[in-house]
Amino acid sequence: MGAGRYLIDVNLPKYFSFFHSPEFEFVIDINAKWPDRDIWDYAREHGLVIVTKDSDFYHRCLLDKQPVKVIHLKLGNLLLKDLHTFFHNNWEQITAHLRGARMVIATADGLEVFPY
DSSP states (O other), X not given: OOSSOEEEOXXXXXXXXXXXXXXXXXXXXXXXXXXXXXXXXXXXXXXXXXXXXOHXXXXXXXXXXXXXXXXXXXXXXXXXXXXXXXXXHHHHHHHHHHTTEEEEEEETTEEEEEEO
């Protein structure tokens, strides 16, 4: 697993075996009705990386002068089994890129890294 701590957005499955570790927190456990700004602020205050499928965080990350780190998943609708395989095969590489990046976009074809 990666070295950081992660905030899993409501658009990703909570009951997903890959996320069953103390390094993952879930927006749905904190406040499922939070707008993006509250999620962003919570992640900043707690030093969490936002993991999301929501493109709004992509734009916020590009515009913010001191952004929260974001892992933006652009994978479409995958079966849980396929999502698990994707995470198992790519998570270490994704988190390794986070060290020098504000955002990592993960697609089925590869990763796009946005440095600071």
